[in-house]
Amino acid sequence: MSKVYFAAARVRKWKYDESMPGKLERLLKEVELSKYFEKEEWVAVKTHFGSEGAHRIVRPVFLRKVVNALKIIGSKPFVTDTVRIRGLDYLEVANQNGINHLSVGAPVVIADGLYGNDNIMVRTGEILGEIAVASLIYDVPAMIVCSHIKGHINAGYAGAIKNLAMGGVSASHRHCGWKCGRGSMHTIGEGKFVWDNEKCAFCYQCEEICPLDCIDFEDDKFNYKDERCWRCGRCTRVCPEGALTLPGDDELFMKSLSEATKAVLGTFKPNKVIYINFLTEIQPECDCMPAAEVPVIQDLGILVSDDIVAIEQASIDMLLKAKPLPESLAEDSGVKEGQDILQTLHKKPYMLQIKEAERLGLGSPDYQLIELK
Ligand code: SF4
Ligand code: SF4
Numbered sequence: 001m002s003k004v005y006f007a008a009a010r011v012r013k014w015k016y017d018e019s020m021p022g023k024l025e026r027l028l029k030e031v032e033l034s035k036y037f038e039k040e041e042w043v044a045v046k047t048h049f050g051s052e053g054a055h056r057i058v059r060p061v062f063l064r065k066v067v068n069a070l071k072i073i074g075s076k077p078f079v080t081d082t083v084r085i086r087g088l089d090y091l092e093v094a095n096q097n098g099i100n101h102l103s104v105g106a107p108v109v110i111a112d113g114l115y116g117n118d119n120i121m122v123r124t125g126e127i128l129g130e131i132a133v134a135s136l137i138y139d140v141p142a143m144i145v146c147s148h149i150k151g152h153i154n155a156g157y158a159g160a161i162k163n164l165a166m167g168g169v170s171a172s173h174r175h176c177g178w179k180c181g182r183g184s185m186h187t188i189g190e191g192k193f194v195w196d197n198e199k200c201a202f203c204y205q206c207e208e209i210c211p212l213d214c215i216d217f218e219d220d221k222f223n224y225k226d227e228r229c230w231r232c233g234r235c236t237r238v239c240p241e242g243a244l245t246l247p248g249d250d251e252l253f254m255k256s257l258s259e260a261t262k263a264v265l266g267t268f269k270p271n272k273v274i275y276i277n278f279l280t281e282i283q284p285e286c287d288c289m290p291a292a293e294v295p296v297i298q299d300l301g302i303l304v305s306d307d308i309v310a311i312e313q314a315s316i317d318m319l320l321k322a323k324p325l326p327e328s329l330a331e332d333s334g335v336k337e338g339q340d341i342l343q344t345l346h347k348k349p350y351m352l353q354i355k356e357a358e359r360l361g362l363g364s365p366d367y368q369l370i371e372l373k
Pocket of ligand 2: 204
């Protein structure tokens with residue numbers, strides 16, 4: 001049975017040890033990082049930099065605690081993510097959201113190069129075939145995966161699996177384009193957009209959000225540059241009318257997340273990756289959206305484990321027991337206490353991610369929860 005360490009968000013005493021940063025420091029001592037990472041070893045601290053308006057990411061103060069804990073054992077950490085918008089702009093977003101060398105205490109670098117095409121093809125499985133893993137993640141020998149737990153319009157639940165599947169691979173490959181990148185999970189077949197003229201309100205939000213300036217509405221028609229498009233799906237996600245969609249399949253999507261995660265983790269030797277799930281600021285949507293909504297669930301705490309399936313299962317078990325927050329999308333959607341909040345919001349079979357990850361041998365959903373005193 002895998003161990004999952006947990007520190008609750010509630011503060012019972014007004015002292016540093018009881019604070020969230022203080023508890024994270026204690027958690028990292030408890031898991032004994034030196035069992036996983038060596039002196040002088042480079043360790044990637046994988047996080048999501050957010051977007052210009054989505055500030056509810058894993059806060060820099062926590063990343064700094066992770067970096068410090070690695071430095072204490074003599075490892076060489078750096079903080080990283082893959083390109084979500086153009087690379088230089090993404091580094092600016094990271095800086096704006098407080099993630100830079102000064103704040104986190106380690107270099108902040110893009111894992112797949114400023115152009116997002118620095119990657120290596122890795123065999124996956126029956127759904128994806130192969131995928132472009134960011135070269136830095138491919139090469140680095142060890143990693144701590146820091147995931148902000150939240151909802152997601154496509155994935156329903158977004159945790160460590162999604163962080164690695166989407167964030168461990170590139171948007172595009174130099175030769176085979178989006179079909180070898182994360183777009184291959186976002187859509188099926190040729191991934192041709194479906195635009196419904198009748199539903200379209202011509203609000204142009206899809207055009208504004210596109211990181212590659214692919215979209216225009218010349219002659220009042222939806223046009224996009226097929227070759228340039230990453231199939232990142234940002235344009236479809238912001239469409240308020242459901243007028244713009246990419247063909248998809250929920251079951252295939254969930255399973256492909258686990259398949260891509262397996263490809264990313266397959267580039268590491270055993271016992272070289274640990275996971276930290278931050279059940280904080282649990283908002284309904286992805287950190288790549290242009291804004292962060294208010295949380296739908298109160299802060300619950302921080303989980304740490306070396307088993308990705310166990311930590312995801314433990315996170316979901318906690319979310320299932322949580323109460324929906326008032327004046328949030330949960331209340332607007334009529335979620336009642338005792339209901340599965342993320343399922344009610346997004347209506348996605350998100351447990352398939354965890355089941356598939358278990359089937360692929362990535363870990364076990366059986367866990368022992370060890371709560372910090
Ligand atoms: S999927 Fe949409 S937002 Fe993303 S690159 Fe293509 S057109 Fe732009
Ligand atoms: S976001 Fe949707 S409704 Fe708005 S212009 Fe684009 S397709 Fe039309």
